[in-house]
Amino acid sequence: MDNKTKLPPSILFIFGGSGDLANRKLIPALYNLFLDNQLPEQFMVIGVGRTSYTEEVYRDKLLEGINQFSRRKDAVGEKWPEFSKMISYHCMDLNDDSSYVKMAEWVREKGKEWDAKPVSIFYLAVAPQLAPGIAVKLSEQKVCTDPHKTRIVFEKPFGHDWQSAHDLNKLLASMFTEEQIYRIDHYLGKETVQNILAFRFANALFEPVWNNHYIDHVQITAAETVGVEDRGSYYEGSGALRDMVQNHVLQLLCMIAMEPPTSFDSNEIRNKKVDVLNAIRKINPDEVHENAVRGQYGEGWLKGQQVPGYREEKSVGKESATETFVAAKFFVDNWRWKNVPFYIRTGKRLHEKTTLITIQFKEAPHYSFPQEAAETWRPNRLTFSISPQMDIRIRFQAKRPGTEMVLNPVDMVFNYVEAYKEQEPEAYETLLEDVIEANQTLFMRADQVEAAWKVIMPLIEVWSKRSPVDFPNYSPDSWGPEDAEGLIARDGNFWANLPAHKEEKA
Numbered sequence: 143m144d145n146k147t148k149l150p151p152s153i154l155f156i157f158g159g160s161g162d163l164a165n166r167k168l169i170p171a172l173y174n175l176f177l178d179n180q181l182p183e184q185f186m187v188i189g190v191g192r193t194s195y196t197e198e199v200y201r202d203k204l205l206e207g208i209n210q211f212s213r214r215k216d217a218v219g220e221k222w223p224e225f226s227k228m229i230s231y232h233c234m235d236l237n238d239d240s241s242y243v244k245m246a247e248w249v250r251e252k253g254k255e256w257d258a259k260p261v262s263i264f265y266l267a268v269a270p271q272l273a274p275g276i277a278v279k280l281s282e283q284k285v286c287t288d289p290h291k292t293r294i295v296f297e298k299p300f301g302h303d304w305q306s307a308h309d310l311n312k313l314l315a316s317m318f319t320e321e322q323i324y325r326i327d328h329y330l331g332k333e334t335v336q337n338i339l340a341f342r343f344a345n346a347l348f349e350p351v352w353n354n355h356y357i358d359h360v361q362i363t364a365a366e367t368v369g370v371e372d373r374g375s376y377y378e379g380s381g382a383l384r385d386m387v388q389n390h391v392l393q394l395l396c397m398i399a400m401e402p403p404t405s406f407d408s409n410e411i412r413n414k415k416v417d418v419l420n421a422i423r424k425i426n427p428d429e430v431h432e433n434a435v436r437g438q439y440g441e442g443w444l445k446g447q448q449v450p451g452y453r454e455e456k457s458v459g460k461e462s463a464t465e466t467f468v469a470a471k472f473f474v475d476n477w478r479w480k481n482v483p484f485y486i487r488t489g490k491r492l493h494e495k496t497t498l499i500t501i502q503f504k505e506a507p508h509y510s511f512p513q514e515a516a517e518t519w520r521p522n523r524l525t526f527s528i529s530p531q532m533d534i535r536i537r538f539q540a541k542r543p544g545t546e547m548v549l550n551p552v553d554m555v556f557n558y559v560e561a562y563k564e565q566e567p568e569a570y571e572t573l574l575e576d577v578i579e580a581n582q583t584l585f586m587r588a589d590q591v592e593a594a595w596k597v598i599m600p601l602i603e604v605w606s607k608r609s610p611v612d613f614p615n616y617s618p619d620s621w622g623p624e625d626a627e628g629l630i631a632r633d634g635n636f637w638a639n640l641p642a643h644k645e646e647k648a
């Protein structure tokens with residue numbers, strides 16, 4: 143679908159225009175939108191940064207990023223000259239008021255040229271400590287005032303704990319309306335994550351069993367094989383709990399646990415998610431050790447390569463207590479989910495890069511088959527593979543071919559790549575288009591961010607007071623510390639490590 147003519151004339155200012163996020167994600171995403179006719183006809187990108195570049199050098203740098211990181215390797219060269227005309231660069235001191243005044247002038251001039259007041263989007267792709275200061279300048283210099291024509295985009299982390307997120311929200315609310323603020327959680331832009339809503343609420347089949355009568359437990363795994371790479375200094379102040387659980391993992395949990403929305407209105411959907419976050423039982427400080435496990439990777443081997451331990455990574459303290467792995471058990475205290483455990487785990491340097499949600503159903507209430515028919519009998523399981531595999535699979539029992547009645551579990555699979563010709567957009571493509579279109583459904587509202595912080599505050603507080611004595615406690619290429627197995631095994635369950643297609647055939 144061509145969106146070019148439907149979308150308002152827009153100017154996107156990227157603060158941190160020469161940084162990693164712009165280079166790896168934002169510009170490749172914009173270029174893909176352009177190639178798919180999904181950008182407004184009148185559109186400008188202005189990279190803003192402290193380093194001085196000529197326009198030409200800046201554009202070349204972005205093209206390198208596209209060649210290296212874009213999902214699309216075709217047609218890059220052909221259309222680039224046309225797209226690159228929309229890009230310019232503005233070197234500025236972020237503390238200098240006059241630079242912001244110039245920005246406003248720029249927008250006015252473009253408006254005259256285009257004969258329409260453009261939408262101005264200010265994307266803060268900068269270190270988190272710089273974002274509030276820029277927001278204040280944008281407000282003070284009246285660059286971001288019109289609630290319908292100006293938007294401001296924040297990357298995570300949004301705050302460092304509940305209090306700082308709350309303070310930041312208060313500051314922003316004193317300058318902007320909530321409708322102007324877009325807090326990014328890139329997981330929400332993933333095609334497979336959005337499809338959870340379609341799966342749950344566009345089909346009548348699953349809703350009747352989507353509750354504690356039929357579901358035994360839910361598992362969410364967000365595993366990575368990479369270490370902290372060159373982000374040691376950021377990660378030291380963050381750790382897996384703040385980096386992954388507060389945002390991505392809890393948002394996945396919300397998608398699974400939310401009540402059906404009455405409409406697709408962005409606030410309605412976000413209300414339903416906030417309800418889930420508010421219903422998550424806050425772990426009692428005395429019970430944190432029973433319900434949560436933290437880990438840190440040591441040195442070792444991963445896929446044939448020797449890799450350093452976390453404490454040996456660049457900008458990481460030699461005695462760092464920062465966790466690179468978290469597993470936890472949560473309960474959602476409402477009618478639908480009473481007593482259904484939600485197990486989550488996430489970590490770096492694990493055995494496989496995989497994001498997976500598993501809905502484990504209860505056992506069949508009565509088993510009428512002869513004992514020997516069912517040696518490999520397993521309860522039903524529904525698995526959403528979010529990435530890098532993208533599929534939805536349902537495990538059920540089937541009769542094995544043969545004269546005997548022997549059962550074994552098989553999978554019914556919907557695979558995105560096989561089902562559709564189109565390549566799915568990257569999360570940032572969807573999210574950037576939504577900002578231009580002023581659709582906030584996939585963005586975190588102020589109360590949503592704060593409610594998510596509240597869920598993990600007991601872990602933050604207890605862990606910050608008690609230094610881990612066993613770090614590093616897991617090897618690269620493993621599934622994390624042994625205690626994470628214990629966390630789920632105590633309940634008679636086990637982690638569903640791999641999607642069924644990689645499991646041994648029954």
Ligand code: BG6
Pocket residue numbers: 366385386497
């Ligand atoms: C980011 C985290 O938000 O998500 C990173 O800061 C993490 O530490 C990344 O590696 C994972 O995203 P994805 O899309 O690769 O699963």
